[in-house]
Amino acid sequence: MVAERIVDGGILHLIKLWLKAPVIGEDENGTRKNVGGGKANSKGTPQGGVISPLLSNCYLHLLDRIWDRHQLCWKLKARIVRYADDFFVLCAGKVEEPLAMVRRVLDRLDLTLNENKTRIVDARKESFNFLGFEIRGV
Numbered sequence: 001m002v003a004e005r006i007v008d009g010g011i012l013h014l015i016k017l018w019l020k021a022p023v024i025g026e027d028e029n030g031t032r033k034n035v036g037g038g039k040a041n042s043k044g045t046p047q048g049g050v051i052s053p054l055l056s057n058c059y060l061h062l063l064d065r066i067w068d069r070h071q072l073c074w075k076l077k078a079r080i081v082r083y084a085d086d087f088f089v090l091c092a093g094k095v096e097e098p099l100a101m102v103r104r105v106l107d108r109l110d111l112t113l114n115e116n117k118t119r120i121v122d123a124r125k126e127s128f129n130f131l132g133f134e135i136r137g138v
Contacts, residue, residue: 001059018051056085059109063087066105076101081130088130095120 003012022034060082066072073079078091078098089098099120106113121128127136 002055015051015055019055021050053084059111060085060087062109063102063105072098072101083131086131088128088135090123 002015006012024032024034026032067080076098077093078089081088081090091098103113124137127134
């Protein structure tokens with residue numbers, strides 16, 4: 001995806017090295033350990049990786065373009081609100097069709113929706129958190 005826009009071999013090599021770099025974190029006891037990435041990483045960008053937000057933003061830009069090109073905002077009455085690799089979908093109508101469309105587009109991009117973070121909320125009745133902010137209807 002990135003190589004379609006960037007032809008500088010040095011930059012592409014640097015990005016590949018970033019994708020292979022291990023992500024070091026700490027467990028509950030404060031012990032440092034590899035929490036993602038590394039030489040065995042053959043697909044995707046590791047969660048917590050330095051370049052992860054940038055690459056996710058480049059890749060998910062396609063989701064935005066598909067949503068706009070097919071006028072899904074109007075057809076499905078659903079808007080995507082996105083920041084890097086985090087997003088939510090605001091639906092004015094039913095949620096099943098927009099959710100199915102997001103899954104279909106991500107599948108075509110060879111991405112998967114994090115089902116642990118995915119949930120349906122009626123924002124008129126309850127709030128939800130997005131990037132540390134509480135979102136709720138008024």
